Amino acid sequence: MKTSVSPDTFPPRGHEAKRVSIVEAAASVFCREGFAGANIDLISAEAGVSRQTVYNHHGDKERLFIAVVRDLTERCNAGIFATIATFPDQPVDLEADLIGFAVRLNRNCICSRDGKFLRKLIQAEGERYPELFAEWLEQGPGRTLPAIAARFARLAHGGHLAIDDPDVAARQFLGLVNAELQTTFMLGGTPREEDVLRSATNGVRTFLRAFGARRNVAVGERHPVLAEA
Amino acid sequence: MKTSVSPDTFPPRGHEAKRVSIVEAAASVFCREGFAGANIDLISAEAGVSRQTVYNHHGDKERLFIAVVRDLTERCNAGIFATIATFPDQPVDLEADLIGFAVRLNRNCICSRDGKFLRKLIQAEGERYPELFAEWLEQGPGRTLPAIAARFARLAHGGHLAIDDPDVAARQFLGLVNAELQTTFMLGGTPREEDVLRSATNGVRTFLRAFGARRNVAVGERHPVLAEA
């Protein structure tokens, strides 16, 4: 018997494939019905697996739930960091580049299936599992927000933006580019691509009105323009 | 027997008092446990009432849930409109006045007990009751957002702000002043008063950097709004 955490075969087959499909089905059902409303029979049916197999893999409902949250957190984090890697450090057209970044962030991380599921589970069950979601807070926002802030700090340092507090600016950036999607998110919906683009465009424009390095530079300020390595 | 929707006596006594305490207890339990996890025995105990009384008043669990959402929507709307009435139409110190407005909005409407309950119920059960929450969308954001936008439009018309699209500006204002409270909201927590103030202050400052009717503000300069009155 192989322990098989391994990427020997992709997509995974047999035993491991079942584990994956169980966690995926469970994510969907927990998200749709909540922890209490979720039903193991429904999860196993949706996973195409017998109920006993669910118990064989995960022990009980609560441990399955925890596995689901950990899995979603991990995958969402990976998506966010991959997207942060596309942040425009040497912007050509700052407005267009930031809009692109905001749209990618939305599409790949916030509106994605995993993102939606994780968001809903945190909102619905966060208070019941304080340790679990403290872990999420630490691994998620606790690492991604500073990473985004660091990118804005670098843009500011390069003279492309006039930012005092990069951490606040990062949070405000996210608040702005999602400003028009709030009610859709509240209701658990997925905004249309065109709405994501509009919200990002309006948000970035406002962000740049507030933080864009202006032509008439104040006293002691480094001259912004394009020159850097 | 009195039909008694009336404000004959306040606080209500007898029959009506029980109806109120049932709905309040139900709001608390539904919010904490979700619809499926909520337990009528627990609700009746928390309301200080027998289980049969709950059924006498509301029929069944689902109708009780709907009554709770309607009640919360109504009370939250009342709170928001009361707060909108304090919007600074003739600002003395625009920054301070907008910060005050944002803080009141948070304290009275968003962080209030009712606000928190309603938010959580919408997030958790919104997809299961589309008509009910379409109603909420219409009565809530559908009326409050335009009301706030109208106030910003008036400030713009009076030359206090430079706003193109008041509707977008209103949504961005809300996104900005809540930018630093997002994760706390996600987890169902109530932010500390000092965090509300800090987020509002930073948010309003950024908002005014973007939309303040400016006298040539340059990068490092402090905002002009302060010196008035």
Added chain:
DNA sequence: GACGATTTAGACAAGGCTGTCTAAATTTGT
């Protein structure tokens, strides 16, 4: 104090769910 309306405690049936168990069937590695 008396009357009708309301509330209460408790029992109850019907149904759903979790988690366990078994024995048979199937898959996997060699």
Added chain:
DNA sequence: ACAAATTTAGACAGCCTTGTCTAAATCGTC
């Protein structure tokens, strides 16, 4: 093709929950 590991279907006990019912107690009002 064989043997071990895994999966399956189904039955099952135990528990919890909803919603109903009843008879007694309490409340509110005249």
